[in-house]
Amino acid sequence: MNISQERDVARPRARGTERSAARRAELISIGRKLFADISYDALSMDDIARQAHVAKGLIYYYFQSKRGYYLAIIQDSVADLVTYASSGIELQQVDRVHRTIDSYLRYAEHNQAAYRTIVSGGVGFDTEVHAIRDGVREAIVATIAEGAYGRTDITPPARVGLLAWVCSVEGATLDWIDRQDLSRETLCDLLVKMLGGAMRAIEEMDPAFPAPAPARRDG
Template sequence: MNISQQRAAARPRARGTERSVARRAELIAIGRKLFADTSYDALSMDDIARQAHVAKGLIYYYFQSKRGYYLAIIQDSVADLVTFAASGLELPQVDRVHRTIDSYLRYAEHHQAAYRTIVSGGVGFDTEVHAIRDGVREAIIATIAEGAYGRTDIAPLARTGLLAWLCSVEGAALDWIDRPVLSRETLCELLVKTLGGTLRAIEELDPAYRAPAPARRDA
């Protein structure tokens, strides 16, 4: 799956008339504000309806349940993350990596409750939240691979190396939003440098995946 397909998958196409699609999008936008820093369990459907100034039945009509509504909100917000992270093809390689990581950290910072849900996999073993998380991971890995190697269809060793780095990013971001001692800029720079180390390690184990010049110590 290429990056364009991943972006499309991250935001499922709504069905219905133009008016109903617009109404659904409006409810999602309201929900994104309500759940930006509030956990799933902290708001009841009555709370949501009251703060959104809509009838509770309208939310059930479009999303069937509170969980369905929350999943739609998460899918919509991470679609923005994937789109932004994968953009900037015209930028120099180092700038694009900075942009990708910075946009990821901005998402974690401004959507803390949703980010925790995605990274932790939801309440218990939530396969739909896991699918959203895995989709974001694949999109970010594809973006990094395309920038580093010029392609997204990489060998298992390279993919595992990038996945290990991305999992460390998730852990660092979780710790950072709980204890924001470092500035976003400093954390971003740290993660960029650890990516360089990952790319060099991948090259050492598989010379076919040569680390790009900005990541090389001899550059």
């Protein structure tokens, strides 16, 4: 087989792979909407297939099981959350931290069911779902460390201090999307101030990681 023939064979395969990826992404998008309104236990595979207007076998083909489908949906939601939170890398350190927190809150506000699933750990005590959640926490810690210190290779006191703050953010954000008694801007400012306190505590424990100077506001 010559080079031209190999290319002719490769093109249909590439198109097939693209269609397959697009179909999988479409099923995940449908699943995110379904699980936003209905609990995991209340949805059978027959229900999912009927509401998605697809054959049940297609879902098994891409995800093997309902749990596999659910995990894929959570992982997709996690990717969105981390992308939102890590935006604004071109900003100055303090502004980048503020953007990270604001983006995190925007995601939670507009994707409440997905956020609750990520933070609460999904269905019961599921080790894979909890591992996904822990991965989100580590990603947010790394994003904050990069924004605040300009590096992600931080010492244990700094990592644990930032992780404790992230866990408090999760609790505050869950309360906020349930109550809606604060504006996003107010909550963001509060969480930034709380982070400042955490970082000053980290600096006392490890002077190699100084807290950034507060941002100056005009006016």
